[in-house]
Amino acid sequence: MRVLANLFLMMVITMFQFNLAIAQNNQDMVQSKAPVTHHVAIKNFAFVPDTIDVAIGDKIVWTNTDGFPHNIVNSRSQEILSQTLDKGDEFSYIVNQDLNYECGFHPSMRGNIQLSRP
């Protein structure tokens, strides 16, 4: 009888530890998929940094620090993504795909958002 009781206790402890491990693993997965906010400065007629590695759902925030108007345009489709950004203005964008972008006013200003972060 005592042997059975010990066995039962060991099973309970093992199951508890197993559940704890699963819970920890789930928590890690949630943390790795949590959206990240990336900041891009528009400075001296350049996007800084000009390339960022992101995951779907991440947020990009561009801030114009130049005294000249800029905006964000999809280089491939030429879709205008942002309003005109004057000095101090910000624009946020939730990533759902790779994006090569440029300033619609100054097309030599180019940036790249690539889906490579796990």
Added chain:
Amino acid sequence: MYNNKPYIKLFIVTSLCIATFLASASNDQESESTELSDANIAAIVVGANKIDISAGHIALKHSDNEQVKKFAKLMVVDHQSVLDAAVELVTRLGVVPENTELVDTLSEQSQQHEATLKTLSGEAFDKAYIDHEVAYHQAVIDVIEKQLIPAANNAELKALLESVLPAFKAHLDHSLMIQQKLS
């Protein structure tokens, strides 16, 4: 059919004159950059921006090419921003712009260039305007880097010159992109 060739030739000569004059002015005074006062620098900055704004207005009126018009509009907006910032700064500093030979020559050549532009149309106009913008921005960048920034005494004026350089370089890159497409 209107023959634009003589005007194109005249334009090319004028553009080369601007580039050569600005380059030689830059080289001559590279070692004597302190000769330029802040008042001289203010006059050059104001004059150079007014010239490009004026050319931009002409392009907006005469060009039918969407890319060229978009670029011209940008030149008007961006150079007006630089002009406003420069005027605000020199007013606050109490600096009265003082013309130099460079400003007088730029102004004279700008008038010739505008007179030429007004006689052109279509592709000839677009090519003349954009070719001049390429040469003009290359020359102005050279003068700012080699002559004006080293000569500026006031820290705020020097900072203004340094802050407008990226804009002028972006304009040069943009004009080169359009030049390539036009050719």
